[in-house]
Amino acid sequence: MSECSKSFRLRVQGMKYPLRALLWALAVPLFPMPQSAYAADAQAPVADAAHPKLVVAVIPKGTTHEFWKTVHAGAVKAGREEGAEIIWQGPAKEDDRKGQIEVVQNFTSRGLDAIVLAPLDETALARPVEAAVKRGLKVVIIDSDLKSKAFSSFVATDNYAAGKLAAKHMAEILTKADTATPPPGKINAPNRAQGKVMVMRYLEGSASNSNRENGFLDGLKEYAPQVEVISSNQYAGVTAESALKTSQNLLNKFIKVDGIFTPNAPTTFGMLRALQIAGRAGKVKLIGFDATAPLIDAMKTGEVQGLVVQDPFQMGYLGVKTALAAKRGTKVEPRVDTGARFISVANLSEPAIQELIHPDLAKWLGN
Amino acid sequence: MKKLRALAPYLGLAAAFLLFAALGPAEFHGAYNLKTILTQSVIVGVGAMGMTFVIISGGIDLSVGSLIALATVALARMLNLRGDAVPAWLPWAAGAGAIAVGAMGGLCNGFLSARLRIAPFIVTLGTMQIFRGGAKWLAREQTVTAPATWLNGLMEVDPVPAWLWLAPGVWVLLGLAAAVAVILRYTVFGRHVYALGSNEATARLCGIPVERRRMLIYAVGGALAGLAGVLQFANLTLGDPTAAEGMELDIIAAVVIGGGSLRGGEGRAAGSLIGAMLMAVLRNGCNMAGIPNYMQNIVVGAIIIGAMGLDRLGNKR
Amino acid sequence: MARELTVPLLRLRGVRKAFGAAQALRNADLEIAPGEVHALVGENGAGKSTLISILGGALSPDAGSLEFLGAPYRPAGPREARNLGVAVVHQELALAPHLDVEANICLGRERSRLGFLIGQERRARETLEWLGYGHLDPRARVGGLGVAERQIVEIARALFQDARLILMDEPTSSLPAHDVENLFAVIARLKARGVSVVYISHFLEEVARVADRITVLRDGETAAAGLPASTPARDILAAMVGRPLGEIFPSIHRNLGDTLLSVRGWVSRPGAAPADFHLKRGQILGLAGLVGSGRSSLLRSLYGLRQAEAGETEMAEARGREGSGKRIGFLSEDRKEEGLALNLSVRANATLAGLARFVGPAGLLRLGSEARAVRDVCASLRVRYLDPDQPVGSLSGGNQQKVALSRLLLGDCEVWLLDEPTRGVDVGAKAEIYRLVAQAAADGKAVLWSGSHLPELFGICDSLAVMHRGAMSPVRPVQGWSESEVMAWATSGKADPA
DSSP states (O other): OHHHHHHHHHHHHHTTOHHHHHHHHHHSOSSOOOOOOOEEOOOSOOOOSSSOOOEEEEEOSOSSSHHHHHHHHHHHHHHHHHTOEEEEOOOSSTTOHHHHHHHHHHHHHHTOSEEEEOOSSTTTTHHHHHHHHHTTOEEEEESSOOSOSOSSEEEEOOHHHHHHHHHHHHHHHHHHHHTTSOOTTOTTOSOOOOSEEEEOBOOTTOHHHHHHHHHHHHHHHHHOTTOEEEEOOOBOOSSHHHHHHHHHHHHHHOSSOOEEEOSSHHHHHHHHHHHHHHTOBTTBEEEEESOOHHHHHHHHTTSSOEEEEEOHHHHHHHHHHHHHHHHTTOOOOSEEEOOEEEEOGGGTTSHHHHHHHSOOHHHHHOO | OHHHHHHHHHHHHHHHHHHHHHHSOGGGGSHHHHHHHHHHTHHHHHHHHHHHHHHHTTOOOTTHHHHHHHHHHHHHHHHTTTTTOOOTHHHHHHHHHHHHHHHHHHHHHHIIIIISOOOHHHHHHHHHHHHHHHHHHHTTTSOEEOOOOGGGGGGOSSOSSGGGOSOHHHHHHHHHHHHHHHHHHHSHHHHHHHHHHHOHHHHHHTTOOHHHHHHHHHHHHHHHHHHHHHHHHHHHTEEOTTTTTTHHHHHHHHHHHTTOOTTSSOOOHHHHHHHHHHHHHHHHHHHHTTOOHHHHHHHHHHHHHHHHHHHHHHHHO | OHHHHSOOSEEEEEEEEEETTEEEEEEEEEEEOTTOEEEEEOOTTSSHHHHHHHHTTSSOOSEEEEEETTEEOOOSSHHHHHHHTEEEEOSSOOOOTTSBHHHHHHTTOOEEETTEEEOOHHHHHHHHHHTTOTTSOTTSBGGGSOHHHHHHHHHHHHHHTTOSEEEEESTTTTOOHHHHHHHHHHHHHHHHTTOEEEEEOSOHHHHHHHOSEEEEEETTEEEEEEEETTSOHHHHHHHHHOSOOSTTSOOOOOOOOSEEEEEEEEEOSTTOOOEEEEEETTOEEEEEOOTTSSHHHHHHHHHTSSOOSEEEEEEOOOOGGGGGSOSEEEEOSOIIIIIOOTTSBHHHHHHTTOGGGGBOGGGOBOHHHHHHHHHHHHHHTTOOOSOTTSBGGGSOHHHHHHHHHHHHHHTTOSEEEEESTTTTOOHHHHHHHHHHHHHHHHTTOEEEEEOSOHHHHHHHOSEEEEEETTEEOOOEEGGGOOHHHHHHHHHHSSSSOO
């Protein structure tokens, strides 16, 4: 009962600023609005006439994953510090390119000051972004890269490096498993890791994910040249459900597999469920990406060996900061790395890690 | 010709299976993978059982995918009612509740199309969005985790207890298919479903309460979507408001491959079951044989059109 | 003698046309002189519409010779017929309601230069003026016009396209009286211009006024050709209905029993006079009348398929196990669209209204006893079929109709409302349907039989009423009616022919 009434209260709170909500509803009327987690941050300092309040739209890839809520929190923090208004609006599904293009177009015609965008597609979003820049908006790209020179800065995890980080730890894990019987005659090898590894890819055309996948594959060659990659050409699809089915099918085919890398939260979760159902969770070493609650729980029980964690809070925070700086005419770096950490049971209790995986969303988002 | 049409889904399934057995690795026709395929056909299959009623009666339901998502979220919400100390009755009640949510959704579809006489395609196109929105609202736009209960074991390929041999969800699907086959063939309701789809004027002439029957048919379809939602929940062990997006098309395709006619009056439970399995075999086989996803889309599309072509030929006689 | 001197405009000899098993035209002859108004009369189903469709080019005949202006006439389609000078003014008017009068008149004969339309308003206006309708604005949208004016537009189109022969299919059936007079004036003008008119009508008094000669069709054959307009109405009627009766109708003895259904003050459609009648066990009450006279509305409202405007019905107490099902059964005149679910099996169609009989324990149908019952009833009706699970659509028309009737038998209905039960079935099947219905009446059912074929009504019914524009004549025993009286009532709503 408590859960239900809580969600009800949430709705009521959302209605606290009906006039502003109405204005925005009027501002973007002509396009089919993707279902949105839309909220204007109302607690920002009030602007005066000399310094008109800047308005920044933050457009995530989706609104359902916790990752994006954390980005939202970081964006709100930056907005409060700078006295800017943050509009949060995204497509509901992580492959609704058309919906995201429309959101960008709507905000462009609305004439905001800046857009912080996590593009769903590295080419499809390029033209809308260029149109926005032409209209005088500053655009900062976060999370995934965009094939365009128009935007001011790219604020994101270095996904290739993050993939390599995962490969490094995979090499360690597979080495540890083999320490009892070191292979003869390989004493000076850079790494003695052995076994069969597969990568389940996410979605055709997702730049950030394929960078992670390729970073992992390249890293594996470097850190564990003896490891055999048995599959790296199958795509999981967008939802955890489709990832589960693909995972089951791959696991049934590859009875002997020692390590698996999956490049984001839904694919990791789908693979985890498939391993659980097959009774192979923990036996097959799984390194995933992003820390959601079910994945951290599975890490505690040893079903997931480690997760590469980005800093979405930082991404939202630095994204908005950079956008505002660009709007005010300050020179900004074209590439800002927000960093990635590898977490495992060993370092889970460190305060820095805890802050990373359990950001205080309520403080910034108000629920 | 009619006979061939009835056999076509079985032949298609056998052909697909033999093809992948030849192309794919040896593991494809291993017992464990066969059990996996059966498990993967459960959700589409259960949805297709409800859709079989709807399509035979000359209707269509595009909202089932959204209804499945709504049911998973509702189920997860209900499981959270007592915190982590889940009383023994709660999983049962929550499961029944999810099915009831589905039935209510289906009843909405039935009421709007039968009583207000809006074309079912339009009605369910609308409710598809509404139910999806409802699921997202209820889930607060994120996945809803729930305490572990026996519900989570419904889709285990190696079930507990082991003597079940197949996942409980598979047994649910098989039992349900048998029940639907019996209802369609051996009950007055089943006969009315065929009559409504074949010629509604005749049904009215014969004193069948056309509107009430249609509402019941959509409610049954919705209830089975709710049941599919329970199994979907078991698959991921969480309520996912974005689950089963686009699954309505897989479900409709399963019914059509299995001999259902979108003009109504034709369709069989066994056919729809085979249709669902055929789609699971194709997906599994493509993954196993390392065939890219786009080939899978092309093959499924070709099979749907092929099924329709047989339908036309069968009607020309 | 005189006829041999003038070359006929149109001459048909031995025209035949079959639709599947049904022979719509067996041996039709027709001869039209130039500048003549020629009436074509006959009962429903006599083949008039088929003949019109053949002349208009919509159908091609199976056999027979057709000559137009002395040359063989075989139009490939309506367009070619029009180009040759034969135009049809349809019952359901074939106009484009969104276009204006001029566009409709010129439709298919538009003139253009470099692809751009050239207005032909002057010619269109002249045509209308010539017809006496100069006040009709060529710029008016046809959708906004009344029925009579639309008819004029159709006739103007035929003239505009230089028609030599205009076929009018029941042109007055939906016109009020003064528009009928105007139409007659138009026909007179057409005649004066040398255009021939073939005029199809049920209304014999109109025929007598407007036609020069009359041809009677019966059962797809020409029963009387080129009768002079002065022929007495009763002779025309005799030609329409005259054929040896008796042998195809059953001689099953029936006793009239108690009153089963009483109908009082029943108004089945707005504006009609209320009807009162009783149906007794063992009775077959015939309901005559033209198409659209309200027979179907009466039956459908009694069965509950449409809302009646006023009135009440009373059913006598049920007798024995008859009370179990629905006590009134209805046979639709439209077997394909309503009467049967064609792609369902014979079995499912036969038992659809009476499934309750076959429900066994646990609510499951006893398919075995259902199949036995269907086999029995199909045997008693002599339905020719292979298998109860065969789709009913694969049977012939007569056998389909018997399956539809079997539903009333299996449903244990006491009152049978039959709407044109022998439509589209061959003579053999008709005889079996007569026998079956007579037997049912002898077994204590009450039958209301709506039909348009007079000999049939006289042969099968014991009493008869006639409908005219929604109103019902008094019920009289069939012996109390003459065929011409029935026709007179059907066409005028009065007992005596005009």
